[in-house]
Amino acid sequence: MNLPHYNYLTSDFRSYEFYSEGPKGRIKKVITFSRIQEDPAIYNLTLVDINPVSGLTSDLTVSDNGDRDIILATVAYTVKDFSAHYGSHYIYAKGSTPVRTRLYQIGIAGLLEEISIDFDVYGVIEDIAYPFQKNVNYEAFLVKRK
Amino acid sequence: MSTIKKAKSNISYGGGAIVSSDVKSYANDPFIVKKNEEARIAVSKLTLPGTKKK
Numbered sequence: 001m002n003l004p005h006y007n008y009l010t011s012d013f014r015s016y017e018f019y020s021e022g023p024k025g026r027i028k029k030v031i032t033f034s035r036i037q038e039d040p041a042i043y044n045l046t047l048v049d050i051n052p053v054s055g056l057t058s059d060l061t062v063s064d065n066g067d068r069d070i071i072l073a074t075v076a077y078t079v080k081d082f083s084a085h086y087g088s089h090y091i092y093a094k095g096s097t098p099v100r101t102r103l104y105q106i107g108i109a110g111l112l113e114e115i116s117i118d119f120d121v122y123g124v125i126e127d128i129a130y131p132f133q134k135n136v137n138y139e140a141f142l143v144k145r146k
Numbered sequence: 147m148s149t150i151k152k153a154k155s156n157i158s159y160g161g162g163a164i165v166s167s168d169v170k171s172y173a174n175d176p177f178i179v180k181k182n183e184e185a186r187i188a189v190s191k192l193t194l195p196g197t198k199k200k
Binding site: 002005016017018032042078081092122142 | 156170172181
């Protein structure tokens, strides 16, 4: 995988920080991995913005910074780093709204060849995970490092 | 004489996290805890690849 991505920082390989940069300015973003199921282990991935004034987290902000693919590539690299430290587990991700889930889907489809080098990617429809296919609408996503 | 300051790029290729003790854990952030709880419920109903439908 060799995709342009933002530089990202971590202290524990579970929480990552980076800055999106674009026409709307510099926006601090955080990616977290949290264990939500045992046997098989599944981790939830969250991608949130940090409000620069309040410091509060939110995943409903529309950054519109024109850098979706760079952000998705950054997420992919954090998945890789997380998996290198904690093992190859399923990682679950869902957009905060159907529109955002659809944007993730378009982004994953666009990067699928690169992402598939390192990851198995699945899409969820009605609580069933299927191998990810382009031009299929999914409700959530699962990835697992190969 | 004017000087040109070269901005340090925020974009990389090839991955690799920068380890910094300044990054706090967000594990107990109330918003993230809530998102995890929602995901926990969704995942409990999920049929994973290679398993029988729940």
